Amino acid sequence: MVYSQVVDTTKTQKAARGEGPRERLLRAAGTLTYREGTHVGIDAILTSADVARRSLYQHFGGKDGLVAEVLRETSERTEQGYADALASGGDDPRTRLRALFAHLEKLPDAPGYRGCPFVNADLSLADPAHPAHDVIRAHKRRLRALIEAELRAAGHPDPVTAGVQLVLLIDGAAVTAASRPDERPAAAASALAELVISQTAPAS
Amino acid sequence: MVYSQVVDTTKTQKAARGEGPRERLLRAAGTLTYREGTHVGIDAILTSADVARRSLYQHFGGKDGLVAEVLRETSERTEQGYADALASGGDDPRTRLRALFAHLEKLPDAPGYRGCPFVNADLSLADPAHPAHDVIRAHKRRLRALIEAELRAAGHPDPVTAGVQLVLLIDGAAVTAASRPDERPAAAASALAELVISQTAPAS
DNA sequence: CCATCGGTAGACCGATCGGTCGATTCACTA
DNA sequence: TAGTGAATCGACCGATCGGTCTACCGATGG
Incomplete structure (x- = not known):
């Protein structure tokens, strides 16, 4: 069943002392569930x-x-990253959105990138009642709301649909980057996003 | 761990006689791995x-x-569906692509829809060496080639990038539809696809 | 007539799963 | 200093995992 041995049982987290068991658990579970999928065994996490x-x-x-809490805390950090990226774009909502996509475009280059942790978990957990x-x-709803607000501020004619579209581009790029990074989907998604964003100013 | 009992152990496939064990296995595995995820037990399939x-x-x-073969046969049927959808669009590559997206737009309305079986399996199987x-x-490469050929025939200025973009839209819509169908992502994706397709005829 | 072969039935394997529990250690504090 | 609660270790539980194996069945064909 296992073709490549990627499970590293060594206690890599042990150095991160000073944290309580709860923090260590969240950190280890976050790392392992992202790298190995949500089906990692409890023993590996422990x-x-x-x-x-x-x-x-x-x-x-x-x-x-534990899995649900990991995702909850991950969403806080992720959304903080979104907020920072938007802020780096200044005051113009269009440049703010472009800054957000520039931020997202860098993510797949990270060493252990395996796509969006939320999408991956969502599709891995078949039970629809899983917390x-x-x-x-x-989390995705908040992301959409964040983007929608920018689109609305930019005077986009249909910020709701455009918000769905931009989140869809983000998720699609993450999925593709995890599976076929050679297609450079992040850049392709950003280019499409630019089309949506520029709809706010038809005569630039 | 299991919050909702969706596993139906009854031998629903038994009616499909005349098929050999191989066909029955593929059919049952296809149904179960899509509905329950690739982590269904072998016993349930048997x-x-x-x-x-x-x-x-x-x-x-x-x-x-078994899982790999299920996906292989599923890809054949799926690609036949793509070919039929394209053919229904006539001779103009642009209308053919529009017909393809119209076809894709209907998929999420199917009763047990849970997203793209290929994307789901890809993200569920953490082991990168899984066949x-x-x-x-x-499969995704063939889909991209199919689309790319139409874009090229339509005289799109950058059929390669546009091909990546359209496949990205398809996958993103499937992922979103599986998780948040209320956003009607298929329609949103089609609208974006229309922007890409219409790039082939800037002055329609 | 019998050998073969695909299929079935089901016991069995070691491993691992998520989860429970008793007993112990340790730090902090009253 | 004694008490308390959190965290530790590790045995243990039943269930299930993917996979192997023996024995049997029935149709097919020499």
């Missing part, structure tokens, strides 16, 4: 976090709770 | 297909071989 089995259940109630789905939906 | 355990290993060598990845990449 070993990597150097945390007792019982602590997991005391803090998160179980694996599903992670709500977390993911909420 | 029960649903009403096939002996040994037949699976004789025909496909193991679960991974299914090659099948999936090949």
